[in-house]
Amino acid sequence: MNKHISTLTLDHAGLGIPPGRYALPGEPAARLHAQAAGLDPDQFAEHLREHYTGRRPVADLTPVEFTFLRDELQEQVDDRRQQALDYFGTHVPRRFAHAEPDAPARDWAARVVAAPHDTQSLLLVGPVGVGKTHYGYSVLRAVAETGSAIKWQAYTAANLYAALRPRDDRRADSDYESIAHSPLLFVDDLGAAKLTEWAEEVTYRLINDRYERCLPSIFTTNVLPGQLGATVGDRVASRIAEMCERTALKGTDRRKKVSK
Numbered sequence: 001m002n003k004h005i006s007t008l009t010l011d012h013a014g015l016g017i018p019p020g021r022y023a024l025p026g027e028p029a030a031r032l033h034a035q036a037a038g039l040d041p042d043q044f045a046e047h048l049r050e051h052y053t054g055r056r057p058v059a060d061l062t063p064v065e066f067t068f069l070r071d072e073l074q075e076q077v078d079d080r081r082q083q084a085l086d087y088f089g090t091h092v093p094r095r096f097a098h099a100e101p102d103a104p105a106r107d108w109a110a111r112v113v114a115a116p117h118d119t120q121s122l123l124l125v126g127p128v129g130v131g132k133t134h135y136g137y138s139v140l141r142a143v144a145e146t147g148s149a150i151k152w153q154a155y156t157a158a159n160l161y162a163a164l165r166p167r168d169d170r171r172a173d174s175d176y177e178s179i180a181h182s183p184l185l186f187v188d189d190l191g192a193a194k195l196t197e198w199a200e201e202v203t204y205r206l207i208n209d210r211y212e213r214c215l216p217s218i219f220t221t222n223v224l225p226g227q228l229g230a231t232v233g234d235r236v237a238s239r240i241a242e243m244c245e246r247t248a249l250k251g252t253d254r255r256k257k258v259s260k
């Protein structure tokens with residue numbers, strides 16, 4: 001058996017695990033398991049090998065083979081989930097560390113993990129204080145909870161511009177690329193202020209890079225969709241409209257409620 005398999009050769013949905021690369025249970029472990037269960041080790045290992053090479057669907061594994069494979073892979077999912085939640089815990093601002101995802105947030109997370117290039121980005125729109133940032137981080141928590149190893153980065157737009165400001169060092173390009181090509185990017189507070197010509201150009205470059213690569217993003221803004229072009233430029237607004245499914249967050253400023 002190979003040590004690793006590609007994303008194409010396991011029936012992730014059939015096994016109930018998120019897509020990704022997994023270390024296969026080694027042949028000795030499979031044989032031992034078969035022996036302990038009083039089964040033929042050769043046939044047991046062969047059935048698993050056939051599944052890895054796409055010749056035996058999950059439905060044609062015996063219950064013991066299925067359970068063995070699923071449990072071995074599930075252990076890796078559990079490890080990744082723990083790592084992803086640890087990453088979430090150390091990279092999320094304290095205020096949003098306990099943001100709990102709702103059903104639509106979990107649904108988007110499941111879709112983005114299963115098919116990152118075919119999932120529309122998220123545009124969270126709403127007035128000041130309704131919970132856009134909170135919601136954005138709750139979606140990232142939902143992604144972590146799937147146990148997927150998808151990497152994400154989060155910036156407020158203001159911090160993004162600070163990170164990408166023109167400078168004369170060799171790392172500037174790789175810093176830009178690490179953000180622009182991040183498998184999942186959260187940009188909070190897009191269009192909060194009218195952009196300078198430089199910021200508009202950087203925003204265009206970044207959004208266009210992600211647009212062309214079909215990379216999923218989460219954006220928040222308190223600018224109404226029809227007015228986004230006026231703050232971030234029409235080329236950016238047009239791409240965001242095509243890339244994103246929109247979630248309107250309604251309600252009052254939660255900060256005022258807190259201070260009452």
Ligand SMILES: Nc1ncnc2c1ncn2[C@@H]1O[C@H](COP(=O)(O)OP(=O)(O)OP(=O)(O)O)[C@@H](O)[C@H]1O
Nearest residue numbers: 095127128129130131132133134135189222254255
């Ligand atoms: N669903 C929620 N449950 C509990 N607290 C929430 C929820 N959503 C937001 N909050 C809290 O309400 C406050 C405002 O939320 P948040 O900062 O996400 O708003 P926002 O829409 O991003 O505001 P702004 O437009 O000013 O950036 C925060 O203290 C946040 O923790």
Ligand SMILES: [Mg+2]
Nearest residue numbers: 132133188189
């Ligand atoms: Mg916010």
